[in-house]
Amino acid sequence: MVKTLIPAADDKGKRVDSYIAETTGLTRSYVRTLIEKSLININGTPIKKCGECVNENDIIELSIPPLTPLSATPEDIPLDIVYEDEDIIVVNKPQGMVTHPATGSPKGTLVNALMYNADKLSGINGVIRPGIVHRLDKDTSGLLVVAKNDASHNSLASQIAERTAKRFYIALVFGNIKEDSGIIDKPIARNPKNRKLMGVVLSGKDAVTRFRVLERFNKYTLVEFELKTGRTHQIRVHAKSISHPVVGDTSYGGDNRFELKGQLLHAHKLILTHPVSGDTMEFCAPLPEYFEAVLNKLRKSIK
Secondary structure: OEEEEOOOHHHOOOEHHHHHHHHHOOOHHHHHHHHHOOOEEEOOEEOOOOOOEOOOOOOEEEEOOOOOOOOOOOOOOOOOEEEEOOOEEEEEEOOOOOOOOEOOEOOOOHHHHHHHHOOOOOOOOOOOOOOEOOOOOOOOEEEEEEEOOHHHHHHHHHHHHOOOOEEEEEEEEEOOOOOOEEEEEOOEEEEOOEEEEEEEOOOOEOOEEEEEEEEEOOOEEEEEEEEOOOOOOHHHHHHHHOOOOEOOOHHHOOOOOOOOOOOOEEEEEEEEEOOOOOOEEEEEOOOOHHHHHHHHHHHHHOO
């Protein structure tokens, strides 16, 4: 596949590897590999150094080799299964686990574990995402519902799309939120300056998040967020947009002063209608130990 990029005036002077990574969403290491293999040209000449700078209206051509198709295979990975019957599985995903295989994370995902632990999974999302109705970011822990057959998958997907399924998260954010509760209603789309991230963009898709303060500390606030829509990185983007980024979320403005392995964001409650029985079901997952440890440290500091 050949991809052509033409830098704008405000791109002038950027390192070529940085510019390409920001524009395409490819990793800088992968861009460097393409450069080393003479697969990227500027104005018809192969790039020799990653540190070369781009100019306005340069013609940059990338020859990207076809990717090896991903496949998911069963792996003997323990799962924290909160509930399971013939139609659904509710799991408590740990921080650090990717939901399904993707480039850079072909193994060790929740899907690999589900394929080993479950007797069946819905096939609507294909061989890479069997059973997956919704996702959690790699470094977000908590509850996910998984469909074991296509009928259940369609029902659960409709509940999420129609906002009848309710998803609640707990996060520790920087700063003291003044309001006890509120609504963040800001559209979200790809960050035009960094395609790996999302951002509040006026032309983006509608995104609505409710919040409720649970506990206040001197420089932090423990908050419950309820997703009213399900955009990528929604809570993290919305928290940043009100100047209260999630602790540990270095991608969206939060630093890592507690030496965490990811953001303090946990999907702690899930309410849905069972796709077969029609019963309303509510599931809860306690905060992980590392999350509680930070909270206990903060509580001791204000005594």
